Amino acid sequence: MTIKDVAEYCGVSISTVSRVMNGHPDVRENVRAKVMAAIQELHYVPNNSARDLVRPQTDTIGVVLRGAENPFLMSVLRSIEQAVAAADYTMVLQQIGTDDDEVAAGASLIRSKRLRGLILLGGSFDYTPERTAALDVPFVCCSFTGSFSSLDKSQYSSVSIDDYAEAYRAVQLLICQGHRRIAVLLGSVQDHSISELRYRGYCDALRAAGIELDPELVAESGSFEMADVYTATQHLLERRSDITALFTISDLMGIASIKALHSAGRRVPEDCSVISIDGIEMTRYTVPTLTTLVQPRRQMGAEAVRILLDVLEERGPHTHIRLETALREGETVGAPNH
Amino acid sequence: MTIKDVAEYCGVSISTVSRVMNGHPDVRENVRAKVMAAIQELHYVPNNSARDLVRPQTDTIGVVLRGAENPFLMSVLRSIEQAVAAADYTMVLQQIGTDDDEVAAGASLIRSKRLRGLILLGGSFDYTPERTAALDVPFVCCSFTGSFSSLDKSQYSSVSIDDYAEAYRAVQLLICQGHRRIAVLLGSVQDHSISELRYRGYCDALRAAGIELDPELVAESGSFEMADVYTATQHLLERRSDITALFTISDLMGIASIKALHSAGRRVPEDCSVISIDGIEMTRYTVPTLTTLVQPRRQMGAEAVRILLDVLEERGPHTHIRLETALREGETVGAPNH
DNA sequence: GAGAAAACTGAAAACGTTTTCAGGAACGTT
DNA sequence: AACGTTCCTGAAAACGTTTTCAGTTTTCTC
Numbered sequence A, B: 001m002t003i004k005d006v007a008e009y010c011g012v013s014i015s016t017v018s019r020v021m022n023g024h025p026d027v028r029e030n031v032r033a034k035v036m037a038a039i040q041e042l043h044y045v046p047n048n049s050a051r052d053l054v055r056p057q058t059d060t061i062g063v064v065l066r067g068a069e070n071p072f073l074m075s076v077l078r079s080i081e082q083a084v085a086a087a088d089y090t091m092v093l094q095q096i097g098t099d100d101d102e103v104a105a106g107a108s109l110i111r112s113k114r115l116r117g118l119i120l121l122g123g124s125f126d127y128t129p130e131r132t133a134a135l136d137v138p139f140v141c142c143s144f145t146g147s148f149s150s151l152d153k154s155q156y157s158s159v160s161i162d163d164y165a166e167a168y169r170a171v172q173l174l175i176c177q178g179h180r181r182i183a184v185l186l187g188s189v190q191d192h193s194i195s196e197l198r199y200r201g202y203c204d205a206l207r208a209a210g211i212e213l214d215p216e217l218v219a220e221s222g223s224f225e226m227a228d229v230y231t232a233t234q235h236l237l238e239r240r241s242d243i244t245a246l247f248t249i250s251d252l253m254g255i256a257s258i259k260a261l262h263s264a265g266r267r268v269p270e271d272c273s274v275i276s277i278d279g280i281e282m283t284r285y286t287v288p289t290l291t292t293l294v295q296p297r298r299q300m301g302a303e304a305v306r307i308l309l310d311v312l313e314e315r316g317p318h319t320h321i322r323l324e325t326a327l328r329e330g331e332t333v334g335a336p337n338h
Numbered sequence C: 001g002a003g004a005a006a007a008c009t010g011a012a013a014a015c016g017t018t019t020t021c022a023g024g025a026a027c028g029t030t
Numbered sequence D: 001a002a003c004g005t006t007c008c009t010g011a012a013a014a015c016g017t018t019t020t021c022a023g024t025t026t027t028c029t030c
Helices: A003-009 A014-021 A029-042 A048-054 A071-086 A100-113 A129-134 A163-176 A194-208 A226-239 A251-263 A297-312 B003-009 B014-021 B029-042 B048-054 B071-086 B100-113 B129-134 B163-176 B194-208 B226-239 B251-263 B297-312
Strands: A060-065 A090-095 A117-121 A139-142 A157-161 A182-186 A218-220 A245-248 A273-278 A291-294 A320-323 A326-328 B060-065 B090-095 B117-121 B139-142 B157-161 B182-186 B218-220 B245-248 B273-278 B291-294 B320-323 B326-328
Touching (some): A003 A014, A003 A029, A014 A029, A048 B048, A048 B100, A060 A071, A060 A100, A060 A297, A071 A251, A071 A297, A090 A100, A100 B048, A117 A297, A139 A297, A163 A182, A163 A194, A163 A291, A182 A194, A182 A226, A218 A226, A226 A245, A226 A251, A251 A273, A297 A320, B014 B029, B060 B100, B060 B297, B071 B090, B071 B297, B100 B129, B117 B297, B139 B297, B157 B297, B163 B182, B163 B194, B163 B291, B182 B194, B226 B245, B245 B251, B251 B273
Parallel strands (some): A060 A090, A060 A117, A139 A157, A157 A320, A182 A218, A182 A245, A245 A273, B060 B090, B060 B117, B117 B139, B157 B320, B182 B218, B182 B245, B245 B273
Antiparallel strands (some): A291 A326, B291 B326
8 A cells, every 4th residue: 555556546646645645735626635535545654664765854753761660751751752743753762771782772773763853861871972972963851961071062952950959949948847967868979960960959958058968868779779779778777867857869769768767667757757859640649648849741841842843943052941840748748856 | 874885985786785784694704894894984874764665574563552651561561672672673662542543543653664563552442343453463462451343362462461360369368368348449340441350350259259249349430540549449438438458450559549548547457458460669668568469560571572473473373371460468458357 | 818827747766775686706526 | 628506796676755847737817
């Protein structure tokens, strides 16, 4: 079932059918109708490969994702998908893991599929100048803090919350409640990533309140796996049983930490308050419900796509957008009792 | 950067380069090496569209997914992706929502991308004979119970747990603990879906134990959204405050129900036990931890791919596999106290 | 109703591959 | 030295589209 069959079926040339398919204006109305009918009738669907081959550029944008286990990223992904579809582009997803080979695989995907642009979603890859160069299409980082040593800010876009400021805010909230011994739970401090920025927000919020930084209160789980977070929290509690509050940099981490606190016999929030960032649906249903700074996930995906398309269609330059979170008060934050 | 450039670069014909790319045997060793070097040097990556266009069939398999919010399905998806990649096929993902248009969109995707085969993952679409016909490629249902009225079992494959038997088992577990007034929480009873099968398991387990079926104990949330599940549980509790156990047909549902129970002042498991099916990571970290029948998610994805490839490469016929769950005892099941 | 302009249509080239077919080189056998 | 094999290589067709360019109609104007 090709365009040729349709053309023969209704006695016109393939050019005409092609024009109808692509909504060109110069086709007579009755011809257009006839062709449309034939298309319907024969269930003709154009072959994408042929189309992509002949066109100077595709309408495909790629999404490179790390962390499909995280419902937050999945929400963003879904909104990206919808925005992409609404603009009549196609989205292809490439999930990657941690190792370098997969990052390389991502780059080769771009070339072989002739992607028009790219959205880097979640996590933080180590993009060396070399790998960055392999990206050779416009890209936007979404909820992602990579280090692009070879690039300046005008060469790519980003959409995220202000990780530093929001972390600052979260910790400030705890301080306002009267907390002084506030621990923080990170993936890893030194990877140019979201963890690092949020860690800096934590530090500065404490400093601004005149609270001295205590390295023992900084817990690194190494990964974002709940199991690792759980044990990291356990170790933290063994090390310092006197903490009254905990700031976790993601909801999934917060949930795992609450469990660790619970298992250690601490009540939340009476013995230890918990606050985190993300705002996944699940946090409404934990016991107790988690207090969290909700990231505007739908908007985040939509903006990422908007910016990318603006760049692709030369409507605007690369930009860096910082969206604001909304505090959703759950039941995990209270005043310290010791 | 096309195959032609590579050919010119090392002074051979494009045919030779093509043969090297595809690992054909009849290329002299020194020529092969020269071409390989050139490919490396020029960072040549073949154009997928051109390749797909000329080949009689693609190496692409599609996954149609409903319910990306569910971590369970995401796990399965990830294992599918890995299995597909390991077999040197490519996976494309199509997320669909509830309405019929999206199902149709899925079918048209197949045609336009010339997919080799399909995996239907999660949820349950209403596949009318017409829509089924539009699928025109081999497919396997994975954790999916569709109704294919126009097809007999030899025309497609499926991989899932035995929904009926596992539900039976879950309810039986509750009965063994001494429960008699056991409620069930479903998406919707009558949609030929997983809900329905698990509901039948529930009914028969009760019947086998000589417990009369009480329609008031059957709650339907309509959707799988946690918010809907929460309110459905609330209504259930208002209707029948005397239940001592609850069987929810998914972990996400279980978590929402526990919250509703908690909000209504019932302790879990003292006042009401909860058991569910899925085994998502999260259930290890809820308070209390959820008792659940763990589906073998990795195996599920791997088997789905294996079967599909067997069919595609004519190594075997369509089959229907039922995998077994493993009980993971959490803290939500105990003996009834009233 | 003739001529010019506008509107529409079709033939053919092009996109980057794979593969078939035929030809040439190298080799071994007489 | 001639021949037949075997091995390797290249030219060219094909895949299904889009688009350019050159017609061919139709419509309008006088």
